[in-house]
Structures are given as C-alpha cells and as structure tokens.
Amino acid sequence: MENDRGAMIQIGNREYEMLLTTRATKEIAKRYGGLEHLGDKLMKAENFELALDEVVWLITLLANQSTLVHNLLEPDDKRELLTEEAVELLTTPLDLSSYKAAIMEAMVKGTKRYVESEEEPSKNVLVGQATESCLPD
Secondary structure: OOOOOEEEEEEOOEEEEEEOOHHHHHHHHHHHOOHHHHHHHHHOOOOHHHHHHHHHHHHHHHHHHHHHHHHHHOOOOOOOOOOHHHHHHHOOHHHHHHHHHHHHHHHHHHHOOOOOOOOOHHHHOOOOOOOHHHOOO
16 A cells, blocks of 8 residues: 555564654654765664664564554554564564665655645746836836
8 A cells, every 4th residue: 555654664464654754753863964975874883783683673663553554543552562682583684684775765755845836937937038027107
C-alpha cells in the first residue's frame, strides 16, 4: 500500500510503515548530529558489525513510528513495538540492504516540501517589456 508519509517494509510476517516523524528526526539528530550527517555516519562505520547495528537501529526507529502513531490514536488497540533484537532475528543482511530504498523513501517523504508559486504578471515579463498596466492611458 502506497502512503504519502512513509514506505512499507516486511519484517518476518508483518508489514511496517517506516515514517520519519519529528520524534524520529530528534532521535537521529541526537545520534548523528542531524539528518544531513546520517549518510556519512552509516557509510563510514568502522566495521561491518557497527554498520549493521546502525542500519538495524534506524530501521527499528522508523518502523516503530507508525506503531507509536497508531497507539496514540487507537489507545484501545495497542500494538507491540519492534525491537532491534527482533529485526536482527527476522532479517538477513540481504534484507537490510534492500530496506535502504525504503529508508530513503521514508526520509524523502518526511522532509518533502511542497512549494506553490502564485503567478504574478509582473514576474513573468521579459526584461525591457512593459505590461498593459505599466503603460500610460
């Protein structure tokens, strides 16, 4: 299912929507110094185990955001949060690498800005060209 806020992944037999919420952004900022440093930190991890730990942490963080939102909005139907241990046990390194696209999709959707421009006739005039409103009667 396509969502305008997140990206879907499957861990074990359950689907999770990865969301970049304000809370997740704050957690990433605490750990990496901001979203802009996230890619550098993941790519420059000292060893393979550390790199896997970071990817598992990020997947768990982003996948849990949709559960936290659900639990907030539906207090009578609470869902269990995903743990890093569960992600490690229910995935393979190949799965983790395939989740990179979903991580990027969630990040892009979470930081997407919609820019609307209003057309103003004076802004669309060629330099040196006058509009009717500028001409004397």
